[in-house]
Amino acid sequence: MSHPWHGLIDDAALFPPEELPMSAAVPAHFTHQRQWYADLLGPFVVPATRLLQLSKESAGRHLRVNLTLPGGEPVLDTALHGLNRYSTIHLAGLEIPLADSDPRALVAKLDLRLAPETAAYVEIPSDARAVAAADTLIGSRHRAKFRTGGTVASAFPTENDLAAAILACAGRGIPFKCTAGLHHAIRHTDHRTGFKHHGFLNVLIATAAALDAAPLTTVAGLLTERNAETVAKEARGLADDGVTAVRRAFTSIGSCSVSDPLDDLLSLGLLAHPTSKKENRDDLVAADPA
Numbered sequence: 001m002s003h004p005w006h007g008l009i010d011d012a013a014l015f016p017p018e019e020l021p022m023s024a025a026v027p028a029h030f031t032h033q034r035q036w037y038a039d040l041l042g043p044f045v046v047p048a049t050r051l052l053q054l055s056k057e058s059a060g061r062h063l064r065v066n067l068t069l070p071g072g073e074p075v076l077d078t079a080l081h082g083l084n085r086y087s088t089i090h091l092a093g094l095e096i097p098l099a100d101s102d103p104r105a106l107v108a109k110l111d112l113r114l115a116p117e118t119a120a121y122v123e124i125p126s127d128a129r130a131v132a133a134a135d136t137l138i139g140s141r142h143r144a145k146f147r148t149g150g151t152v153a154s155a156f157p158t159e160n161d162l163a164a165a166i167l168a169c170a171g172r173g174i175p176f177k178c179t180a181g182l183h184h185a186i187r188h189t190d191h192r193t194g195f196k197h198h199g200f201l202n203v204l205i206a207t208a209a210a211l212d213a214a215p216l217t218t219v220a221g222l223l224t225e226r227n228a229e230t231v232a233k234e235a236r237g238l239a240d241d242g243v244t245a246v247r248r249a250f251t252s253i254g255s256c257s258v259s260d261p262l263d264d265l266l267s268l269g270l271l272a273h274p275t276s277k278k279e280n281r282d283d284l285v286a287a288d289p290a
Helices: 022-033 048-058 073-083 103-113 130-135 159-170 200-211 216-224 228-236 240-249 259-267 274-287
Strands: 009-011 041-047 063-068 089-097 119-123 143-147 176-179 250-255
Touching: 009 022, 022 041, 022 048, 041 048, 041 089, 048 063, 048 073, 048 089, 073 089, 073 103, 089 103, 103 119, 130 143, 130 159, 143 159, 159 176, 159 200, 159 216, 200 216, 200 228, 200 240, 200 250, 240 250, 250 259
Parallel strands: 009 041, 009 250, 041 063, 063 089, 089 119, 119 143, 143 176, 176 250
Antiparallel strands: none
């Protein structure tokens, strides 16, 4: 990992609230891949039902995707069969809800249907129910997915609920991603909707605490923190090995915006534009009397 933010942002521009048309989202993704921040970018997230449209818009260019299957296990075989029709669309990961009826059977089926190097993100409840759900992933290569927001207030888990879910995965060695409502770094209230959004940087430091077996109140408290400098200072305080461990646990966010998390990292001084680095070096050279 070249820096703490490598592969942080799974490009979910097709999803609310951005909901870009495919004709805009795909070119934008390829543009992001050519920018200086390209290594922050993860796969392009696309519903399995839109593969044909994606193939047309990508026009033969190779594209890594996370395929979402909101229909769950019943549509798994059909989706994978359909994906095989497109030689330039490469499966980076699969995002699928946990089956209520027989969750262990779903995990076993994923093992059989996916290539050994491909992991699924199994969507589990982002609350205290995550404990039982996470147990089904123990011993598998698959990961958890938490939904941390949406288009209604009830889609946003409380700090205690999300803390319980993070602790459930951290304590079992199960990596997880977060999706929806998490494209800004710091906990905040959206002035347009009144929804209380979690911050991805809050999740990062809360995950660090969870990996150290902190109690629920501590992990939830870190998710609650709204002071940007306090949260950024906690993130900066992680040693290199600590950052590596946290990012292995908290793998990515699904964000409808790439620019929002990028701009937040820049404004908090946790990421530097290469032009700024060059200017700083030039200033140092100019100031050097030797």
